[in-house]
Amino acid sequence: MDFWVNCLVVLIAMTNLRLLGSSRVVSCVHTVAFQGVLLGVLAIVGASGGLAAHGIVLAAVNIVLKGLVFPWLLMRALRETHLRREVEPAIGFGASMLLGVLLIGICLWIGSRLPLPVGVQASPLLVPAALFTLMVGLFMIVARRKALTQVVGYLSIENGITAFGLGFALKEALLVELGILLDAFMAVFVMGIIIFHISREFDHIDAGELSALKD
Amino acid sequence: MDATQLIHPLLALALAPLMAGIVNKTKSAFAGRNGPPVLQPYRDLWRLLHKGAVYSRTTSWILRAGPIVSLAAVVTALAMLPFGGTAAPLSFAGDLIVFAYLFGLVRFLMVAAALDTGSSFEGMGASREVTFSALAEPALLLALAALARMAGSPSLSGLLAGAVANPAVSIPVLLLAAAAVGIVLLAENARIPVDDPNTHLELTMIHEVMILDTSGPDLAFAGYAALLKQWAFAALLVGVLVPWRTGVLWADVALALAAMAAVAVGIGVVESTMARLRLVRVPQLLLAAVACAALAVVLVLR
Numbered sequence: 337m338d339f340w341v342n343c344l345v346v347l348i349a350m351t352n353l354r355l356l357g358s359s360r361v362v363s364c365v366h367t368v369a370f371q372g373v374l375l376g377v378l379a380i381v382g383a384s385g386g387l388a389a390h391g392i393v394l395a396a397v398n399i400v401l402k403g404l405v406f407p408w409l410l411m412r413a414l415r416e417t418h419l420r421r422e423v424e425p426a427i428g429f430g431a432s433m434l435l436g437v438l439l440i441g442i443c444l445w446i447g448s449r450l451p452l453p454v455g456v457q458a459s460p461l462l463v464p465a466a467l468f469t470l471m472v473g474l475f476m477i478v479a480r481r482k483a484l485t486q487v488v489g490y491l492s493i494e495n496g497i498t499a500f501g502l503g504f505a506l507k508e509a510l511l512v513e514l515g516i517l518l519d520a521f522m523a524v525f526v527m528g529i530i531i532f533h534i535s536r537e538f539d540h541i542d543a544g545e546l547s548a549l550k551d
Numbered sequence: 552m553d554a555t556q557l558i559h560p561l562l563a564l565a566l567a568p569l570m571a572g573i574v575n576k577t578k579s580a581f582a583g584r585n586g587p588p589v590l591q592p593y594r595d596l597w598r599l600l601h602k603g604a605v606y607s608r609t610t611s612w613i614l615r616a617g618p619i620v621s622l623a624a625v626v627t628a629l630a631m632l633p634f635g636g637t638a639a640p641l642s643f644a645g646d647l648i649v650f651a652y653l654f655g656l657v658r659f660l661m662v663a664a665a666l667d668t669g670s671s672f673e674g675m676g677a678s679r680e681v682t683f684s685a686l687a688e689p690a691l692l693l694a695l696a697a698l699a700r701m702a703g704s705p706s707l708s709g710l711l712a713g714a715v716a717n718p719a720v721s722i723p724v725l726l727l728a729a730a731a732v733g734i735v736l737l738a739e740n741a742r743i744p745v746d747d748p749n750t751h752l753e754l755t756m757i758h759e760v761m762i763l764d765t766s767g768p769d770l771a772f773a774g775y776a777a778l779l780k781q782w783a784f785a786a787l788l789v790g791v792l793v794p795w796r797t798g799v800l801w802a803d804v805a806l807a808l809a810a811m812a813a814v815a816v817g818i819g820v821v822e823s824t825m826a827r828l829r830l831v832r833v834p835q836l837l838l839a840a841v842a843c844a845a846l847a848v849v850l851v852l853r
Binding site: 339342343345346349350353354357359429430433434436437440441444448460461 | 722723726727730832834835838839841842843845846849850853
């Protein structure tokens, strides 16, 4: 079991690197969706002591929302705004990737120092991977110009939080997780609409232009 | 010296062209063609060996030395690789660095030979070859370093000996190292996401453009060295991906050979389903390989 958890965690870390290096919006969306599905599988595989009902619910909601609904919403926004299919990075792809490797190191260091609550039996790699996913999400929001890729970054943060929550999959976590998922769903829904409005207002979705707005 | 140690070098010398044949057959199958016979690379080499070489008057001994020394260096590197349970004939502490830099020697000589001709196209090819291999080298060395640290052995033989002591840690590391070595395999052997082996447009070629002025037996040597290099990287990949041993010699060798055929088919599939990357995108692919290898190192060191 530990073996599969480790494999999944490494796969999640690799999807993060792909997120940093990929130059096409579509592949960013697909990658973050794949990451969500991986997290769903992780919830099933990582459930210590047999599958509880709430574990299955969590995994199913994760896979359906992040693997199907979010990509569908984002692809619709992409279609409706007719934007160019290339990511516009503020920090280049190569530099992003190198920073990603650096972030992995930092996350492992933090993960090794972070005191975990007693009685939690998470894989030692899970916390660093969750932190890494979170930081990659933040990085995407800062270092990519398009509003859509910033939504992808937001989703990556969400994935990181979910991964973090999975490490402490205690009984009461279900409610919290579902609440966060609902928030994320609403956020992506609203962001889709906002992206549409930004693109109608400015003819593109470069979020940097928003700073030119005055009241 | 054990006679079984000679199995892998002999197999490599005999079967490396067959591997290229399998790659071509796979690509043909994807394109719906019959394609050249699997044994075509042998015939090509045989034909080239019976031709005379033509040397430009502007070239020096460097052009002649390039293919010959390359072939010698690649054969030496092959002798350091264990293969499916058979030990390597050459094994000493730190041979993984010699292994990596024997290919560096090959690259240096091929680049020097290309520059020696004074052709501007070959100069461009040489420049690209050096740029991309400078990025592929850290990926290969980091992957080997991760594996060496995990196996606790400073030689290729020990590193690929198939010590899967703690699968929870070692399997992710092996997968990451395999991903890095796989990308390096494609980049170093001029396969498709990096270079198109079939292209005949000088402006886009990398490896092929460097041997434009090489002819006859020299071209055969350079081509054979390239095939052996491909075999060596594929054998390294197989050693990383298939670390399990049955203990029976012939079964292990057969398993490794089957894995080599699978790698050849895999290369063919990648070549058929992917387009060549733009030259500016190639460094990103190689950086991804470096990132994978660095992640493997971090996992091992943790």
